[in-house]
Amino acid sequence: MNNIHIIGMGLMGGSFALAIRKAFPNIRLTGFDKNQQHMEESLYLGHIDEASETPQAEADIILLATPVDTLPDLAKNLLEKIGPTTLIVDLGSTKASLCQSLSSHPKRAQFLAGHPIAGTENAGPRAAKEDLLNGKVFIICEMEKTDLQLKGKAYELFEGLNLKLRFMDPDDHDLHLAYVSHLSHISSFMLGKTVIDKMKDERHILDMAGSGFASTVRLAKSSPEMWTPILQENREHVLEALGSYIARLQEMEKSMRESDFEAVFQQIKAVAPIRELLNQD
Amino acid sequence: MNNIHIIGMGLMGGSFALAIRKAFPNIRLTGFDKNQQHMEESLYLGHIDEASETPQAEADIILLATPVDTLPDLAKNLLEKIGPTTLIVDLGSTKASLCQSLSSHPKRAQFLAGHPIAGTENAGPRAAKEDLLNGKVFIICEMEKTDLQLKGKAYELFEGLNLKLRFMDPDDHDLHLAYVSHLSHISSFMLGKTVIDKMKDERHILDMAGSGFASTVRLAKSSPEMWTPILQENREHVLEALGSYIARLQEMEKSMRESDFEAVFQQIKAVAPIRELLNQD
Numbered sequence: 069m070n071n072i073h074i075i076g077m078g079l080m081g082g083s084f085a086l087a088i089r090k091a092f093p094n095i096r097l098t099g100f101d102k103n104q105q106h107m108e109e110s111l112y113l114g115h116i117d118e119a120s121e122t123p124q125a126e127a128d129i130i131l132l133a134t135p136v137d138t139l140p141d142l143a144k145n146l147l148e149k150i151g152p153t154t155l156i157v158d159l160g161s162t163k164a165s166l167c168q169s170l171s172s173h174p175k176r177a178q179f180l181a182g183h184p185i186a187g188t189e190n191a192g193p194r195a196a197k198e199d200l201l202n203g204k205v206f207i208i209c210e211m212e213k214t215d216l217q218l219k220g221k222a223y224e225l226f227e228g229l230n231l232k233l234r235f236m237d238p239d240d241h242d243l244h245l246a247y248v249s250h251l252s253h254i255s256s257f258m259l260g261k262t263v264i265d266k267m268k269d270e271r272h273i274l275d276m277a278g279s280g281f282a283s284t285v286r287l288a289k290s291s292p293e294m295w296t297p298i299l300q301e302n303r304e305h306v307l308e309a310l311g312s313y314i315a316r317l318q319e320m321e322k323s324m325r326e327s328d329f330e331a332v333f334q335q336i337k338a339v340a341p342i343r344e345l346l347n348q349d
Numbered sequence: 350m351n352n353i354h355i356i357g358m359g360l361m362g363g364s365f366a367l368a369i370r371k372a373f374p375n376i377r378l379t380g381f382d383k384n385q386q387h388m389e390e391s392l393y394l395g396h397i398d399e400a401s402e403t404p405q406a407e408a409d410i411i412l413l414a415t416p417v418d419t420l421p422d423l424a425k426n427l428l429e430k431i432g433p434t435t436l437i438v439d440l441g442s443t444k445a446s447l448c449q450s451l452s453s454h455p456k457r458a459q460f461l462a463g464h465p466i467a468g469t470e471n472a473g474p475r476a477a478k479e480d481l482l483n484g485k486v487f488i489i490c491e492m493e494k495t496d497l498q499l500k501g502k503a504y505e506l507f508e509g510l511n512l513k514l515r516f517m518d519p520d521d522h523d524l525h526l527a528y529v530s531h532l533s534h535i536s537s538f539m540l541g542k543t544v545i546d547k548m549k550d551e552r553h554i555l556d557m558a559g560s561g562f563a564s565t566v567r568l569a570k571s572s573p574e575m576w577t578p579i580l581q582e583n584r585e586h587v588l589e590a591l592g593s594y595i596a597r598l599q600e601m602e603k604s605m606r607e608s609d610f611e612a613v614f615q616q617i618k619a620v621a622p623i624r625e626l627l628n629q630d
Contacts, residue, residue, distance in 0.1 A: 185559040205557065234557075247544050248558040252565040255540050258597040260623040261616065262590065263528050265597075268622070276486065276515075277529040278466040282627055284533040286564050289624050292617035300610045309543065310602050314595060316539040316546075321591050329581045335542065336573035341549070342541040343570050346563055 069095055069221060073120070073127035075142065077101040077110040079188065080159055081133035082196025084229075085115040090198055091228040098124060109193040125149035128221060132158040137297035140169040147175040155218040157182050161245065162301035163209045163238040177215040180222050181238065183207045183245075184231065189289040206231035209238040246305035251313055253287050253295055254306070260288035350376055350502060354401070354408035356423065358382040358391040360469060361440055362414035363477025365510075366396040371479055372509040379405060390474040406430035409502060413439040418578035421450040428456040436499040438463050442526065443582040444490045444519040458496040461503050464488045464522065465512065470570040487512040490519040527586035532594055534568050534576055535587070541569030 072088060074081045077099045085097055099116035100123045101107050107119045124130070125146055132139055139160050146156055147170075157180045160166060167181050186204040188195060206226055211219065226233060236244075263285070299306055316335075323331040353369060355362045358380045366378055380397035381404045382388050388400045405411070406427055413420055413427075420441050427437055428451075438461045441447060448462050467485040469476060487507055492500065507514060517525075544566075580587055597616075604612040 185557060187559065187561065189561075204559075207557070244548070244557050247547055248562045251543065252540065252562045254598070254601055255536055256565055257617050257620050258594060258601060259533065259536050260620040261597050262532065262594045264620065264622055264626065266528050266590070266593065267525070276466060276488070276525050277627060278468065278485075280468065280470075280568050281529045281533045283564050283567050284537055285623055285627070287561050288620045292614050292621075295617055296610055296614040299605060299613055300608075303605055303608065307602065307605055309547075310598065310605070312547065313539060313543045314598050314602065316542050317535070317591065317595050317598070320535055320539060321588065321595065324580060324584055324588055324591070327581075327584065329577055332580055333573050333577040336538050336576055339538050339541040339545065339569045340573075341545055342566055345545065346558060346566070 069128045069225065071096040071098065071127045072129045072131065072225075073097075073124045074099045074116065074131045074133060075101075075123050076133035076135075077106050077115060077193050078133065079191055079195040079200075080184070080186075081131065082110060082113070082115045082193045083186075083198070083200035084131055084133065084159070085110070086196055086198040087201050087229045088225070089114075091230075092225075098127070100124065106193050113193055113196075115193060115196065125154070126151070127154060129225060130154060130156045132156065132160070135294050135297045136160040136162050136166070136301050139166050143170060143179060144173065147173055147178060150175070150178060152178075153218075154178060155180060155214075155222055157222055159184055161249070161298045163207075163241045165301050167210050167238040171213075176213055178218060180211075180214045180219065181209040183209075183241065189286050191291040191294065202230050204231060205234050207234045207236055207241055209236055209241055211235050242302050243305045246302055246309045250298060250302055250306045251309040253290060254299070254310060255313065256285050256287035257290075257295075260285045350409045350506065352377040352379065352408045353410045353412065353506075354378075354405045355380045355397065355412045355414060356382075356404050357414035357416075358387050358396060358474050359414065360472055360474075360476040360481075361465070361467075362412065363391060363394070363396045363474045364467070364479070364481035365412055365414065365440070366391070367477055367479040368482050368510045369506070370395075372511075373506075379408070381405065387474050394474055394477075396474060396477065406435070407432070408435060410506060411435060411437045413437065413441070416575050416578045417441040417443050417447070417582050420447050424451060424460060425454065428454055428459060431456070431459060433459075434499075435459060436461060436495075436503055438503055440465055442530070442579045443523055444488075445523045446582050448491050448519040452494075457494055459499060461492075461495045461500065462490040462519065463503075464490075464526075470567050472572040472575065483511050485512060486515050488515045488517055488522055490517055490522055492516050523583050524586045527583055527590045531579060531583055531587045532590040534571060535580070535591060536594065537566050537568035538571075538576075541566045 097116045098118045098120050100120040110116050111119050139158050184206045186200050378397045379399045379401050381401040391397050392400050420439050465487045467481050
């Protein structure tokens with residue numbers, strides 16, 4: 069592997085660049101971002117060797133790290149242009165509609181649908197971290213549709229970055245992510261909004277918000293530009309998860325309104341298995 | 350100050366004990382907990398010098414670190430028994446009903462209503478940390494009702510523990526905490542419940558739950574024994590905050606159901622000031 073091209077030089081693109089630099093110092097890295105400032109920062113921060121003026125089609129691997137709504141067209145355009153030894157890998161947070169839109173493409177075998185389970189609430193090249201991906205899960209969908217030899221090249225890259233590969237059906241992926249990621253973001257966004265709307269003119273909140281609040285609203289700092297398309301792409305599953313969440317909050321509200329605190333206790337107690345599920349203490 | 354007695358040797362009582370040991374090594378610390386195992390662990394871990402068989406009334410300061418529903422009776426019983434140089438300080442997360450229940454007590458001046466804005470999702474003596482309180486805010490309610498000299502003793506303690514004092518009206522305190530703490534806990538509990546109910550038989554969640562989910566449900570690991578009484582004591586304010594939160598989630602749900610993603614974008618974007626409010630990046 070001699071060169072990798074990254075399209076989208078934000079948190080994810082930049083973190084891949086830094087990790088690749090460390091694990092594969094001989095690979096030449098080029099990048100493209102339609103945001104000129106991101107381009108300049110990526111060069112300045114040393115994420116890439118060269119900034120391209122347009123998305124490039126010549127590389128061993130092309131990583132797509134742009135918002136999910138841009139991926140289908142971007143992938144299709146690039147598939148038209150690439151030669152037979154190039155693999156395109158996307159890193160988007162939703163997989164079903166992208167896989168669907170490429171399913172009958174004649175060059176489908178030169179595409180790999182991926183999703184690294186890693187991120188922070190910050191955006192842009194300066195948010196990139198060399199160790200963001202280290203030890204994290206990388207989900208691959210429809211792996212059987214990707215050419216064996218090209219896939220081998222990608223696995224070599226992922227292994228070098230210490231990613232743990234998991235294989236899933238795209239619909240399954242989107243359903244699960246709706247619950248364990250997309251719903252968390254909505255929960256956090258709206259919690260932040262509730263507090264801001266109530267207290268926008270108060271400074272008390274600065275003092276009284278403990279670490280618990282900070283943890284719960286951390287995701288509310290995520291970018292609307294990235295998250296609106298994710299919610300849009302995964303609309304059905306997210307609506308299911310959100311409806312289920314609202315129903316449980318309403319159950320809690322009803323118990324409190326009726327002053328049935330034995331029921332409140334039982335509802336909270338039922339969450340205890342979360343400790344083991346998350347495998348943390 | 351020669352001796353401090355702590356009632357309730359869990360996360361908060363234990364953390365106060367450890368911090369006092371460090372800042373005031375000459376103060377003798379005794380403790381009581383109705384849970385015999387907590388008592389033994391507190392001694393074993395060196396949180397206290399001596400375990401008392403019942404709550405003690407003889408100390409310079411008595412710290413009450415038990416669940417909020419136990420505080421009014423506990424404080425009243427102790428006020429009957431203490432001599433004129435003893436101060437009782439509570440550390441409970443709700444303040445209005447406690448202050449109300451003690452408002453006409455003849456020894457009200459020997460009581461200080463406090464609330465350290467610090468904690469973790471873990472419970473019990475082993476969860477205690479020496480630095481949990483360091484640099485944290487300590488809210489005092491109705492400070493004018495506490496005897497000047499006794500108060501001076503408490504301030505000396507708090508200063509030694511590097512706590513930042515803030516003064517508030519009890520109702521104000523409970524209203525604000527409903528938004529920035531109690532609502533966060535409900536949000537987190539019910540998010541955990543939604544995911545558990547959907548995926549209880551699946552192992553996928555372990556892999557797919559990224560750091561965002563872990564952060565958002567961290568508080569869901571909190572103890573139902575501690576949190577049910579807090580929600581009960583602060584029922585009205587929490588119901589207001591919870592109703593407001595549900596309304597915002599329903600607004601998001603409506604926009605998504607109508608596929609109005611411009612509205613979704615605007616709702617998420619409106620949360621941006623949370624970055625500055627929390628004074629973090």
